[in-house]
Amino acid sequence: MNNILFLVLMIFKFSDDVQGEKILAIIPSPFYSHQATFRPLWRELSRRGHEITLITTDLMEENENITQIDYSKTYEILEKHQFKEFFVKGYSVSDIFVKVFEIMDDLMDYQLTHPDLVRLIKNRKKFDLLMVEMLMPHFPILSVTFDCPFIGLTTMDALPHVHEMIGNAMHPAIYPFADFGFQQPMSFWERLMSTTYISVTYLMKTLIFQSLLSKYLEKYIAKDLPDLDEVQKNASLLFYNANPLFFPVRPINPISVNLGGGLHLTDPQDLPKDIQTYLDEAKDGCIYFSFGSTVNSNYLSQETLEIFRKTFQELAPLKVLWKFENDTMPNKPENVHLRKWLPQQDILRHPNVKAFITQGGLQSMEEAIDSAVPMLGMPFYGDQINNVKKMVDKGFGLKLEVKTMDSNSLKNSILELLNNPKYKKNIDRLSAISKDQPMRPLEKAVWWIEYVLRHKTTEHLRSPSADIPLYQYFFLDILAFS
Numbered sequence: 467m468n469n470i471l472f473l474v475l476m477i478f479k480f481s482d483d484v485q486g487e488k489i490l491a492i493i494p495s496p497f498y499s500h501q502a503t504f505r506p507l508w509r510e511l512s513r514r515g516h517e518i519t520l521i522t523t524d525l526m527e528e529n530e531n532i533t534q535i536d537y538s539k540t541y542e543i544l545e546k547h548q549f550k551e552f553f554v555k556g557y558s559v560s561d562i563f564v565k566v567f568e569i570m571d572d573l574m575d576y577q578l579t580h581p582d583l584v585r586l587i588k589n590r591k592k593f594d595l596l597m598v599e600m601l602m603p604h605f606p607i608l609s610v611t612f613d614c615p616f617i618g619l620t621t622m623d624a625l626p627h628v629h630e631m632i633g634n635a636m637h638p639a640i641y642p643f644a645d646f647g648f649q650q651p652m653s654f655w656e657r658l659m660s661t662t663y664i665s666v667t668y669l670m671k672t673l674i675f676q677s678l679l680s681k682y683l684e685k686y687i688a689k690d691l692p693d694l695d696e697v698q699k700n701a702s703l704l705f706y707n708a709n710p711l712f713f714p715v716r717p718i719n720p721i722s723v724n725l726g727g728g729l730h731l732t733d734p735q736d737l738p739k740d741i742q743t744y745l746d747e748a749k750d751g752c753i754y755f756s757f758g759s760t761v762n763s764n765y766l767s768q769e770t771l772e773i774f775r776k777t778f779q780e781l782a783p784l785k786v787l788w789k790f791e792n793d794t795m796p797n798k799p800e801n802v803h804l805r806k807w808l809p810q811q812d813i814l815r816h817p818n819v820k821a822f823i824t825q826g827g828l829q830s831m832e833e834a835i836d837s838a839v840p841m842l843g844m845p846f847y848g849d850q851i852n853n854v855k856k857m858v859d860k861g862f863g864l865k866l867e868v869k870t871m872d873s874n875s876l877k878n879s880i881l882e883l884l885n886n887p888k889y890k891k892n893i894d895r896l897s898a899i900s901k902d903q904p905m906r907p908l909e910k911a912v913w914w915i916e917y918v919l920r921h922k923t924t925e926h927l928r929s930p931s932a933d934i935p936l937y938q939y940f941f942l943d944i945l946a947f948s
């Protein structure tokens with residue numbers, strides 16, 4: 467009797483299990499942090515025996531269950547068009563248009579005709595699921611090509627039109643474009659600006675951008691493809707990463723899964739021996755300094771580098787561990803250690819690391835919050851400005867502008883962070899809150915992925931708000947009538 471029960475249970479278990487499913491994952495945007503965010507997910511899916519084909523601009527380590535398609539040339543294309551300089555140095559609207567069209571031409575020509583992608587399509591490779599970054603709206607079309615459900619992914623909060631497609635709240639008076647950094651209560655002019663911005667980008671996306679992308683898709687992928695909006699609306703799930711510390715909390719429907727940041731956080735690993743020794747010996751504390759992967763010292767003038775050098779020297783015996791593009795530097799102070807690459811998460815976990823000088827990238831900040839290290843933010847562009855503003859508002863960090871700082875202000879900021887206990891106290895509290903969750907973001911993501919693999923659809927969870935037109939959602943017709 468027991469044996470039969472056992473058998474029945476086994477059958478149930480196996481019929482529920484999803485194993486060896488084939489997943490096509492596409493992260494086409496050439497930012498190391500976008501790639502790194504999702505790597506723990508690919509590793510975990512691989513560990514669970516799924517077979518992954520990963521299209522990526524930054525190859526990860528080899529793995530028997532992950533076939534990687536190398537899109538690294540995307541970096542060369544952006545470099546050719548001086549994309550980063552363009553971002554860092556600021557831009558005008560007309561510049562953007564010209565630039566975007568030029569870049570798109572080269573980018574689509576490269577990414578959509580990549581021989582490995584063409585081979586997948588031609589051989590009609592079978593996939594059970596597509597997982598695709600939702601920054602540009604064209605890659606979800608491959609869910610039609612491969613006839614499989616898809617999950618949209620974003621490394622931070624999703625763009626307003628992505629929330630809108632899924633049927634999430636996206637009211638511009640409550641959820642302004644994050645980079646504006648508007649705080650509630652928003653003034654009339656802020657609400658006007660937010661609404662105008664979201665409307666204009668919405669129109670540009672619908673009228674210009676999508677029709678342009680459709681042309682590339684028709685040229686390179688297939689004729690007679692469905693409308694891009696319709697395809698995107700078909701997303702089975704949206705994974706987005708909006709840590710409530712950085713983004714306003716949003717009512718969402720069940721097919722939106724907020725991983726809340728922290729997906730990329732790994733379990734502690736051993737530090738390289740020499741770094742471990744260096745930090746162990748830093749009895750007077752150590753500052754960890756990294757501007758991440760996008761800002762390198764090309765953006766720092768000789769004078770700025772000199773300010774860092776001089777100030778760090780004055781702060782001895784405090785030590786500084788600096789992620790710098792060269793392992794050496796002329797006149798490097800004794801108490802400064804340079805490295806081209808450093809295992810950031812594990813360094814931040816070391817108890818002697820007392821402060822972190824950062825450009826304010828989201829992933830870096832999440833790592834520092836996880837390890838409860840106060841920060842000195844020096845933002846350059848994009849979301850960094852707003853992230854650093856949050857760091858100051860919530861009292862776990864200070865801000866300095868690289869352009870205006872001098873040796874005095876740098877030194878004073880560092881000493882304030884180290885000597886005033888309020889920063890450490892605040893970040894300890896936020897760290898505890900952000901870790902206190904029913905399940906880890908990685909477990910949550912895997913559970914939902916396998917849910918889609920089991921049921922092939924999430925139609926039953928879909929909100930009617932995804933399907934009503936915007937004028938009805940904002941009851942413009944009702945207002946006009948009354």
Ligand SMILES: *[C@@H]1O[C@H](CO)[C@@H](O)[C@H](O)[C@H]1NC(C)=O
Nearest residue numbers: 512513514515516529530531
């Ligand atoms: C690959 O999948 C198999 C199961 O099919 C599993 O036993 C193995 O551990 C996986 N490999 C990795 C590197 O995760």
Ligand SMILES: *[C@@H]1O[C@H](CO)[C@@H](O)[C@H](O)[C@H]1NC(C)=O
Nearest residue numbers: 610615692693696697700923
């Ligand atoms: C949306 O998904 C359904 C069910 O998987 C499919 O039949 C339909 O063709 C898809 N539509 C588009 C535009 O992708």
Ligand SMILES: *[C@@H]1O[C@H](CO)[C@@H](O)[C@H](O)[C@H]1NC(C)=O
Nearest residue numbers: 763764771791792794795796
């Ligand atoms: C880094 O090293 C290279 C040569 O090794 C040198 O050309 C470059 O100027 C150095 N950069 C900085 C910022 O010191």
